[in-house]
Amino acid sequence: MRxxxxxxxxxxxxxxxxxxxxxxxxxxxxxxxFQIYTAVAVASAYIVWGAFHHALHKDLYLEVIIEYVVISxxxxxxxxxxxxxx
Amino acid sequence: MDFVNLVLHFVVPRPSNNHKxxxxxxxxxxxxxxxxxxxxxxxTSVPSVLPRVLGFASSIPVEEVIKLTNQKRVEAxxxxxxxxxxxxxxxxxxxxxxxxxxxxAHVSPGGVTPWDFFRNFGYTYRFAGENLAxxxxxxxxxxxxxxxxxxxxENIMSPKYEEIGxxxxxxxxxxxxxTLVVQFFGSRGAKVAQAEEVVRERGVKxxxxxxxxxxxxxxxxxxxxxxxxxxxxxxxxxxxxxxxDEIIVYRKKIFRVSGRGVAHMSFLGMILxxxxxxxxxxxL
Numbered sequence: 466m467r468x469x470x471x472x473x474x475x476x477x478x479x480x481x482x483x484x485x486x487x488x489x490x491x492x493x494x495x496x497x498x499f500q501i502y503t504a505v506a507v508a509s510a511y512i513v514w515g516a517f518h519h520a521l522h523k524d525l526y527l528e529v530i531i532e533y534v535v536i537s538x539x540x541x542x543x544x545x546x547x548x549x550x551x
Numbered sequence: 552m553d554f555v556n557l558v559l560h561f562v563v564p565r566p567s568n569n570h571k572x573x574x575x576x577x578x579x580x581x582x583x584x585x586x587x588x589x590x591x592x593x594x595t596s597v598p599s600v601l602p603r604v605l606g607f608a609s610s611i612p613v614e615e616v617i618k619l620t621n622q623k624r625v626e627a628x629x630x631x632x633x634x635x636x637x638x639x640x641x642x643x644x645x646x647x648x649x650x651x652x653x654x655x656a657h658v659s660p661g662g663v664t665p666w667d668f669f670r671n672f673g674y675t676y677r678f679a680g681e682n683l684a685x686x687x688x689x690x691x692x693x694x695x696x697x698x699x700x701x702x703x704x705e706n707i708m709s710p711k712y713e714e715i716g717x718x719x720x721x722x723x724x725x726x727x728x729x730t731l732v733v734q735f736f737g738s739r740g741a742k743v744a745q746a747e748e749v750v751r752e753r754g755v756k757x758x759x760x761x762x763x764x765x766x767x768x769x770x771x772x773x774x775x776x777x778x779x780x781x782x783x784x785x786x787x788x789x790x791x792x793x794x795x796d797e798i799i800v801y802r803k804k805i806f807r808v809s810g811r812g813v814a815h816m817s818f819l820g821m822i823l824x825x826x827x828x829x830x831x832x833x834x835l
Binding site: 542 | 581821
């Protein structure tokens with residue numbers, strides 16, 4: 466938890482990014498193209514956030530990057546499969 | 552490894568999984584991604600093997616769509632539209648044409664425009680417009696979706712229109728049991744707008760009309776709901792495992808090279824919210 470508190474400024478930017486994504490989906494609820502762009506943008510930004518965060522804390526390794534890529538890919542495939550099923 | 556140990560291996564950080572719950576290892580998540588992809592492929596192929604198994608349950612009375620549309624106009628200080636039986640029939644024919652020729656568009660693959668349906672039913676218009684919707688569960692969600700889109704809202708709120716015709720037709724579109732809503736707007740007059748004079752004569756033969764405009768269909772499986780259910784289950788499982796993993800790692804002060812659990816939980820939590828927010832229905 467102390468570690469989390471120390472990283473709070475980083476997490477604020479992450480929460481802002483995720484909040485923007487949610488608002489995009491809620492406001493443009495029937496604009497599929499916008500939703501697809503939003504999903505890709507948020508997933509990509511999450512990987513970039515992870516890379517910067519770990520680089521700044523000097524614990525950036527290939528397997529960490531792969532982890533962020535895999536998690537964002539999971540999120541992306543779930544959202545895209547829903548958008549294309551609507 | 553007995554069953555309990557196998558479960559613990561996947562949900563709790565311990566020496567057997569290098570102090571990271573098995574479900575959170577990248578190769579396991581990649582297998583989950585692949586499984587979700589395969590599920591979507593299966594859903595896509597179901598209509599060709601088992602037609603009309605997939606579909607969207609809906610209950611959309613025509614009168615309610617017209618009432619809600621007029622309600623929006625009155626709220627904006629506009630006059631309500633009068634229901635015109637000719638426009639109702641034309642809208643019905645348009646919906647039947649989309650099902651018969653398996654398309655979802657304002658203009659059919661053969662080039663038939665919405666205005667052809669107006670003219671084929673003898674409706675001489677001065678101004679005409681069309682809103683389309685599909686796969687909505689109820690009339691208010693249809694009208695709300697149109698109102699959320701600028702171009703559709705302009706049709707609903709246009710002072711140029713005096714009459715309305717709505718059709719709700721259920722049928723098989725691209726192998727999926729679908730409910731189409733066609734909303735025609737018009738105002739009559741001898742003078743035909745310049746843009747509408749160029750509408751080509753295609754000799755459209757309206758399809759036989761489907762009786763009954765109040766439809767309540769109950770397909771076996773909604774592709775959206777089943778995808779939502781599976782996605783929510785996967786996300787719920789991973790969020791739970793992440794939480795347990797984070798607590799144990801924090802309490803045991805385990806050092807490991809890994810991404811931030813709080814960040815992953817936040818991201819997956821956001822995805823779960825999106826899963827809950829996404830609604831069925833498309834407009835055109």
